[in-house]
Amino acid sequence: DAGVTQSPTHLIKTRGQQVTLRCSPKSGHDTVSWYQQALGQGPQFIFQYYEEEERQRGNFPDRFSGHQFPNYSSELNVNALLLGDSALYLCASSFSGEKLFFGSGTQLSVL
């Protein structure tokens, strides 16, 4: 079992650009959540996908959007990048219950 995999591991973009991050959930998991983690902070919830629908959303602007595919994998898209979007983006999958399985994240740097 490969666990939760994310790609790419690192990414450098400039302000105003757009970025797409990808996540494959743990085998058997149908729910994917995305979190943003700034340096020295706890993860902040962006949104969650279940059955290809956005089920819940955190306090993030519409520049942040996502998608879930029939195979449960997911994408996070961020448009019009700002310097403040520089962070570690974590994907977490779950099936039921309280336990989340996280990927190692994508480190995004916006210059």
Place this chain on the structure above:
Amino acid sequence: GQSLEQPSEVTAVEGAIVQINCTYQTSGFYGLSWYQQHDGGAPTFLSYNALDGLEETGRFSSFLSRSDSYGYLLLQELQMKDSASYFCAVRSFYNQGGKLIFGQGTELSVKP
């Protein structure tokens, strides 16, 4: 609103016992979770307290008291590999779908 407070840093020596506290302000939640994150790594689930009391998993134990809005993670027989950040997290009754709210994290340094 909902917030969780943790100490930012804790230092202890190998073999010792350390307690990481988490106090919270939330109007209602399903339970308190703890996650461990090594530098640059994925957060990994450690424990979950749905009910008040102590849950034990090997060297790690976690405690919850809803009446005191308080929980803690207890690490025994500390090892160097326990040096990491530890986060408490809750999922409130008003967040159907599993949004977890994390504390700011406690950086644990284990010294020889």
